[in-house]
Amino acid sequence: MGGPQEAGKVALLIDSAYEGDATRELAQQLGFVPVAVDVKVVVAKSLMLRR
Secondary structure (H helix, E strand, O other), rough: OOOOOOOOOEEEEEHHHHHOHHHOOOOOOOOOOOEHHHHEHHHHHHHHOOO
16 A cells, blocks of 8 residues: 555654754654644644634
């Protein structure tokens, strides 16, 4: 089926407030692909979709 784990890439969503080099390096060392998102924007969009 070819999900992200089979491809060897698993995204780790992190708040953009924590996207510094240390966090990014740790995520990569643990085998994740760090993806910084603005949590406030994600929550706002999620709430708008529920209406």
